[in-house]
Amino acid sequence: xxxxxxxxxxxLSYGLLLFMLSSGLTLIFSMMGVLNFAHASFxxxxxxxxxxxxxxxxxxxxxxxxxLVVGGLGALFQRFLLRRxxxxxxxxxxxxxxxxxxxxxxxxxLIWGRSAVDYRxxxxxxxxxxxxxxxQFPAYRLFLMGVALAMLACLSLVLKKSRLGLxxxxxxxxxxxxxxxxxxxxxxxxxxxxxxxxxxxxxxAVGGAQFVTEPAMAATVGSIVFVVVVVGGLGSVRGAFVxxxxxxxxxxxxxxxxxxxxxxxxxxxxxxxxxxxxxxVLRVRFSQVAAMLPYLLLVLVLVFRPRGLFGVREG
Amino acid sequence: MFTQYFPxxxxxxxxxxxxxxxxxxxxxxxxxxxxxxxxxxxSQIGIAxxxxxxxxxxxxxxxxxxxxxxxxxxxxxxMAIHTxxxxxxxxxxxxxxxIPLVGGLAGLAMxxxxxxxxxxxxxxxxxxxxxxxGELVWAITLMFPGIFGGxxxxxxxxxxxxxxxxxxxxxxxxxxxxxxxxTLVCVLxxxxxxxxxxxxxxxxxxxxxERVEFIGFxxxxxxxxxxxxxxxxxGVSGGLGALQFEIVSxxxxGAARSGAYLLFVVLGGTSLFFGPIIGAVLMVLxxxxxxxxxxAWLLYLGLVFVVMxxxxxxxxxSLVVVHLRYVAAKGLRNVGASYLALASSxxxxxxxxxxxxxxFYHRQVNAVLGPTLVLMGVSLDLSRxxxxxxxxxxxxxxxxxxxxxxxxxxxxxxxxxxxxQDGRADRPSGEPA
Numbered sequence: 001x002x003x004x005x006x007x008x009x010x011x012l013s014y015g016l017l018l019f020m021l022s023s024g025l026t027l028i029f030s031m032m033g034v035l036n037f038a039h040a041s042f043x044x045x046x047x048x049x050x051x052x053x054x055x056x057x058x059x060x061x062x063x064x065x066x067x068l069v070v071g072g073l074g075a076l077f078q079r080f081l082l083r084r085x086x087x088x089x090x091x092x093x094x095x096x097x098x099x100x101x102x103x104x105x106x107x108x109x110l111i112w113g114r115s116a117v118d119y120r121x122x123x124x125x126x127x128x129x130x131x132x133x134x135x136q137f138p139a140y141r142l143f144l145m146g147v148a149l150a151m152l153a154c155l156s157l158v159l160k161k162s163r164l165g166l167x168x169x170x171x172x173x174x175x176x177x178x179x180x181x182x183x184x185x186x187x188x189x190x191x192x193x194x195x196x197x198x199x200x201x202x203x204x205a206v207g208g209a210q211f212v213t214e215p216a217m218a219a220t221v222g223s224i225v226f227v228v229v230v231v232g233g234l235g236s237v238r239g240a241f242v243x244x245x246x247x248x249x250x251x252x253x254x255x256x257x258x259x260x261x262x263x264x265x266x267x268x269x270x271x272x273x274x275x276x277x278x279x280x281v282l283r284v285r286f287s288q289v290a291a292m293l294p295y296l297l298l299v300l301v302l303v304f305r306p307r308g309l310f311g312v313r314e315g
Numbered sequence: 316m317f318t319q320y321f322p323x324x325x326x327x328x329x330x331x332x333x334x335x336x337x338x339x340x341x342x343x344x345x346x347x348x349x350x351x352x353x354x355x356x357x358s359q360i361g362i363a364x365x366x367x368x369x370x371x372x373x374x375x376x377x378x379x380x381x382x383x384x385x386x387x388x389x390x391x392x393x394m395a396i397h398t399x400x401x402x403x404x405x406x407x408x409x410x411x412x413x414i415p416l417v418g419g420l421a422g423l424a425m426x427x428x429x430x431x432x433x434x435x436x437x438x439x440x441x442x443x444x445x446x447x448x449g450e451l452v453w454a455i456t457l458m459f460p461g462i463f464g465g466x467x468x469x470x471x472x473x474x475x476x477x478x479x480x481x482x483x484x485x486x487x488x489x490x491x492x493x494x495x496x497x498t499l500v501c502v503l504x505x506x507x508x509x510x511x512x513x514x515x516x517x518x519x520x521x522x523x524x525e526r527v528e529f530i531g532f533x534x535x536x537x538x539x540x541x542x543x544x545x546x547x548x549x550g551v552s553g554g555l556g557a558l559q560f561e562i563v564s565x566x567x568x569g570a571a572r573s574g575a576y577l578l579f580v581v582l583g584g585t586s587l588f589f590g591p592i593i594g595a596v597l598m599v600l601x602x603x604x605x606x607x608x609x610x611a612w613l614l615y616l617g618l619v620f621v622v623m624x625x626x627x628x629x630x631x632x633s634l635v636v637v638h639l640r641y642v643a644a645k646g647l648r649n650v651g652a653s654y655l656a657l658a659s660s661x662x663x664x665x666x667x668x669x670x671x672x673x674x675f676y677h678r679q680v681n682a683v684l685g686p687t688l689v690l691m692g693v694s695l696d697l698s699r700x701x702x703x704x705x706x707x708x709x710x711x712x713x714x715x716x717x718x719x720x721x722x723x724x725x726x727x728x729x730x731x732x733x734x735x736q737d738g739r740a741d742r743p744s745g746e747p748a
Contacts, residue, residue, distance in 0.1 A: 029439075033439075081625065085624060088628055090438055091374075094442055095577075095624045096624050096625070098574070098577065099617055099620040099621040099624060102574075102616070102617035102620065103621065105613075106613050109680075110614065110679060111679075113680070223446055223447065223450045226447065227447050227450075230440065230444065234439075234440060288458055289458065292450075292454035294447075295450050295451035296451060298444070298448075298451070299432055299447070299448065299451065302432050302435060303432060306435050
């Protein structure tokens with residue numbers, strides 16, 4: 001029971017962080033058809049900027065400044081680089097964001113060095129919120145979950161209810177009509193890209209203090225975020241939410257377990273003592289498998305439901 | 316190869332000539348560069364040529380951007396090193412020279428298996444799936460240290476069995492000629508593949524999958540078959556790599572390796588067959604030399620890559636071809652002066668930029684070595700402000716001059732394009748013709 005409760009909480013908070021990241025990515029993808037390979041790099045940039053601001057002015061201003069700066073950089077990138085290669089098709093678009101991810105990692109090392117920086121939680125939130133079965137649950141994790149949920153609420157409110165959201169949705173399906181009505185569609189795209197980057201920046205500023213802020217953080221989280229977006233269905237915010245939670249929980253439950261497949265086989269009362277390759281596979285603990293589970297899920301989803309959980313069929 | 320872009324009496328003779336040159340270069344290169352270091356370098360280049368061309372079957376010819384192609388070369392390498400160890404242990408009678416083929420078959424088998432999942436979707440989803448599959452395989456290699464050697468890797472010894480005619484592949488030069496033979500045959504085969512109906516269909520699938528479906532072919536099947544062909548050649552290259560380094564660790568299937576394939580193939584150029592060969596040469600030179608020369612080499616690479624995608628999406632190969640035509644059309648006379656201005660201002664800007672980057676890096680990474688940076692034989696005292704000021708000034712002035720001299724250059728270049736001299740050479744790979 002203890003294992004269950006702790007894993008559930010860890011999984012929820014990890015899943016919500018993944019959602020913070022993947023919402024921006026899937027937003028950009030659904031609006032512009034661009035897969036931003038550098039999205040996780042924006043997340044890292046957010047964490048580092050949050051760290052730098054926290055050194056000067058404390059933690060809280062960083063939460064505001066990091067998304068603004070990262071969003072601004074994202075908008076500039078869209079305006080001056082991405083828009084130029086847009087005419088060439090989707091491969092150059094992917095390539096330029098791939099190149100950007102390379103550059104951001106190097107520039108981060110240039111400015112902040114190669115080792116991890118000491119980005120701390122604010123002292124106001126550095127206590128245990130409650131404890132279950134003797135395991136203390138830090139208040140900061142609760143805060144992180146709250147930010148993610150608030151983000152989900154704001155995102156769906158803005159997209160569904162506000163005038164800006166209407167324009168954004170119209171830009172996706174009827175760009176010509178929207179232009180005829182006098183809206184600047186390229187600027188809408190720039191705003192969307194900047195907004196998506198700002199979401200990643202906020203995720204970085206919040207998540208960087210919980211996890212480690214280091215140059216490798218983009219690579220560790222980057223590929224998982226792509227998995228989330230594909231599993232949830234490309235371009236579906238709802239799908240991204242469900243997939244993030246699924247992967248967060250899967251990861252936490254597997255990582256917290258010290259059982260192996262052999263135990264399951266034993267528990268089921270099957271087979272005696274396996275040998276050879278079978279034994280090697282069965283002896284692997286679930287905690288060791290945790291790192292590959294998201295990718296396994298990706299392959300399974302692609303085999304059985306290629307458009308993802310909530311994706312629409314490609315037109 | 317490139318001679319077809321020269322006006323020649325017979326195209327077939329031109330093609331035969333360029334293949335002859337390619338073969339001759341492969342044979343003569345180790346005789347011209349005699350040090351054992353350059354032999355190692357040449358061997359690595361041969362291996363890289365095979366894998367880069369294999370990658371370009373996907374990217375250039377099929378429009379499939381893969382972020383995980385190291386899986387196939389890497390698993391080929393693992394298969395090859397295990398086979399080599401079986402041969403060494405006397406449990407398998409197989410000439411060492413055939414082991415790269417075993418690697419190729421392993422690459423093919425993995426592509427048959429994983430390619431089916433990967434090629435179900437095209438375009439952007441394909442890219443993300445290959446990324447996921449790459450991460451999956453990488454995680455698996457770390458999970459089974461018994462098979463994949465964990466962090467340290469699996470070692471082998473290529474000198475085994477009775478060498479035929481005294482060829483044991485012990486000396487680097489002997490291995491080089493094995494690699495050269497494989498490179499020549501593989502490059503020929505991959506070139507031939509582009510001329511087969513399947514190769515042509517693959518181009519059609521890249522440009523317009525819907526029409527391919529209309530004429531009765533299954534684009535997914537075409538992508539799958541091409542993926543398998545590419546996987547085979549990648550595996551051969553992995554097998555050769557296993558013989559070359561005699562150690563295979565899980566980094567050979569890692570995302571960094573896959574990213575390097577992508578980066579250098581794009582740099583070399585995807586829209587022409589010989590583009591990836593340039594990319595392969597650059598890949599080896601960059602990872603061996605540039606990484607020795609400067610700590611910031613990845614930054615430079617990233618910058619060059621972004622500029623290339625922006626300015627010349629066809630890569631270096633398209634630049635070469637465009638310039639050859641330019642010279643052939645005697646266009647250089649018109650643009651020569653502005654070219655010179657552009658190049659010299661770019662040089663000033665680059666000098667300033669490189670200085671700044673190196674100084675930043677030195678301060679950040681090598682701070683323990685003191686404030687003195689030795690760059691190209693000149694030592695700079697980074698504690699002095701005027702050094703920083705000078706470098707910034709160089710960069711800014713260079714950038715301004717560059718911006719100014721770009722205009723007449725752009726005009727001359729556009730004029731040349733208008734005359735209809737330029738065709739498909741710098742067309743980006745993914746775009747319909």
